Amino acid sequence: MQKSDNQTKYYKLMEYLKGEILLGRIRPGEQIPSENMLAEKLSLSRHTVRKAISMLVNEGYLYTEHGRGTYCMDRSKKRNDSRNIGVITTYISEYIFPKVIQGIDSVLSGNGYSIMLKNTNNNTEKEALCLEDVLQKNIEGLIIEPTKSALFSNNLQYYEALDKHQIPYIFIHGYYQKLESKSHVLLDDAKGMYSAVEYLTGLGHKKIVGIFKADDIQGLERHKGYARAISEAGLPYNPDQVIWFHTEDREVKPYNVIRQMIENKSGVDAIACYNDEIAFRVYELLNSLGVKVPEDISITGFDDSYFSANCPVRITSVSHPKEKLGEAAAELLLEMLKDNDYLDNPVQKIIVPELIIKESCIKR
Template identity: 70%
Template sequence: MQSRNNQPKYYMLMEHLKEEILMGRIMPGEQIPSENTLTETHKLSRHTVRKAISMLVNEGYLYTEHGRGTFCLSRSSKRNDSKNIGVIMTYISEYIFPRVIEGIERVLSNNKYSIILKNTSNILNNEALYFEDLLSKDIEGLIIEPTKSALFSNNLKFYEAFDKHNIPYVFLHGDYRELEGKSKVVLDDVAGMYSVVEYLAKLGHKNIVGIFKADDTQGIDRHRGYAKALTDTGLPYDPDSVIWYHTEEQEIKPFAIIKQMLEEKRNIDAIACYNDEIAFKMFPLLNKLGLKVPDDISITGFDDSFLSENCPVKLTTVSHPKEVLGEEAAKILLQLINDKNYKNNPIQKIIIPKLIIKDSCRKR
């Protein structure tokens, strides 16, 4: 084992063994490799190995029985009585997330639980760091808004670790396709976007551009609703009328492509946006290009956020019962915590959103 980043070798071994324990590769009651084995495997002195083991004993990860060896200590009793819940969100900005967290906190605080809140900024490396941190803490369960849920994630290994340690979790807003059978609270994003596009079609719009986020399941499902509504209303689906963007592109790509389309005189009579935030930021661009909403072009959002009320024209959007989603996620997690067989009894709740008609669309 080579020293790196100026870390002592005993510390590196200690971190390696801790990771094996936290990830469930060494389970409670299981004996760790002997001092001789660790010495030979990692090419360390016996003194270095003993120091690493001693640190883990002091931290409550291991215990030693004279004449038998060193074993992984169960931390489940401390976890089960901690009254701590981890909440991982992709963002905690003013957009919609404070009210979601309010809903979670209301239910949990009424049941004497405290929240450990983490914000990934929709960055997978951040999510991994927070998962590692929460595995080392005494928590009874987790509410997780998954990071980039439409993409394959190396962080799926942490969900295996939570399962091995009997730490229940509830997905919020989306989930990974590989974990579709787990407990979750989500909006029916397909139905929500369907209602928007159907409404636009009934108003006579025939050239509806859709803007969707490519790296989360909400974006994928909202696109499905868009495509289905076009088909059901007799409008053609044109891939060139769909704009996909990833998290890192959200400030530039949707607006640059809309600008290009309009400057090329593409026939566009409506823009169905992934969310209110994209729609809100579309107004200055359309104004700069000399287009008025809704006289020249209709525009819709999704989430019924405060932004929908603060656009130059009040935005037709789709409801997002933020506090209700948070409350439901917390209630489900408490049910899982009290169910010893929770892994075989997943609870899934799908909330149907409603179309909120305001002033940003007109008949064509």
């Protein structure tokens, strides 16, 4: 339906005011300017202003006290009785995510909560939509996996709004710059990758390629662990042996570079992969090129997932607690819900993963 110009005007004003309320810029109980003032200030007709305001009254964002004015509704009570928790992850059905979500659900539903599930597909604009949406819903708290946590977030205003509305949230897997001090449950990604690369150097490997994700903080941390293990083994850090990929080129970049290295006979001893999915696909590529794992090249993964278990050569990997991580996040969030000062008492849990030695590495 084509909207007439007038419809657009009141609708835009309505959306603008709703946004200001959701972002906490108009506070609960705060009086908004009178219809006359708004009309004058924004060069709109009183009719347009009245229509926008009456829609927001209907939707429960504003209330009018007769003869006094229009005020921002305090939606916190409704929210705090909702027994709903928002859960936003990058993916739902893939890789380790079903198990993480299962862990979250088992604790929350066991405590009488329902989960409202959303995924960002690791897309920043979609994350904005998800956050906007949970701010409109009645949720008591939020468990969120950041989207491209290594990039500077454009969505900080939504996180600030969660704080203003006193909706506790907890990050899993990573966090954004400027939000390091917020509650989170993470793996010690640097230590995890360190243990894998230290194992490879201990097996006598010299030329160890590392594949890392550039747009999330796990990738940066895992790279740190790689660099430290290389350095402690007295090996030179060679930037040409480090492959950085992004969400967008994740299905192409790592394999093109590895293929070229093999074709150029670069003498690669081992490949330490960002995660098991990458390691599995690297295995398939090497296999197709006639390179044997582990006889010719050792490989390691990360997350100890079904990709590691189901590879014809089971892939040595770094543990990820999956359900347990989800459970821990849910339990910590439940504690935050009980703590009126949760903003001053962030809960932070770092899980140290372990190397799980399987069949994909041998001594040189």
